Amino acid sequence: MENRRNFLKASIAVAAGASGVILSTQSLANSPAFNMPAGIVYTKENPGKWAKKIGGHAPKVTVNGNKITVETDHGMSSKHYIVRHTIVTQKGEVLAEKTFSSDDEDAISVFEIKTDEKQLIATSFCNKHDMWAELFTV
Numbered sequence: 001m002e003n004r005r006n007f008l009k010a011s012i013a014v015a016a017g018a019s020g021v022i023l024s025t026q027s028l029a030n031s032p033a034f035n036m037p038a039g040i041v042y043t044k045e046n047p048g049k050w051a052k053k054i055g056g057h058a059p060k061v062t063v064n065g066n067k068i069t070v071e072t073d074h075g076m077s078s079k080h081y082i083v084r085h086t087i088v089t090q091k092g093e094v095l096a097e098k099t100f101s102s103d104d105e106d107a108i109s110v111f112e113i114k115t116d117e118k119q120l121i122a123t124s125f126c127n128k129h130d131m132w133a134e135l136f137t138v
């Protein structure tokens, strides 16, 4: 049974490699919350089909004490905008969130977070280019 499992894992990895799909990201590979197939969460290290969209979608995180600023350098229009930012633990607990409107001028959120976690994940969701994540140190 174990051999069969290993065979299946290896087959999936080979198939993923052959198709250019990466199943988990390098920096988030050990994070249970984001150890999921490409095509659900994108990162600047593994942008998948959105390789040309990194600059406008990967969230940029600045930490200053308890203050965490998340910025997505993306335009905001009624047809195409950043919908949401979240701060999430690696176990998947949402610590903070902000939902944007297409009328917002920019996709910047500021959170005051007190946590014992050493590393958190910021997410940014575009209505056309899916969810992006960035692992950062607090």
Ligand SMILES: [Fe+2]
Binding pocket: 057, 074, 080, 081, 126, 127, 128, 129
């Ligand atoms: Fe977008």
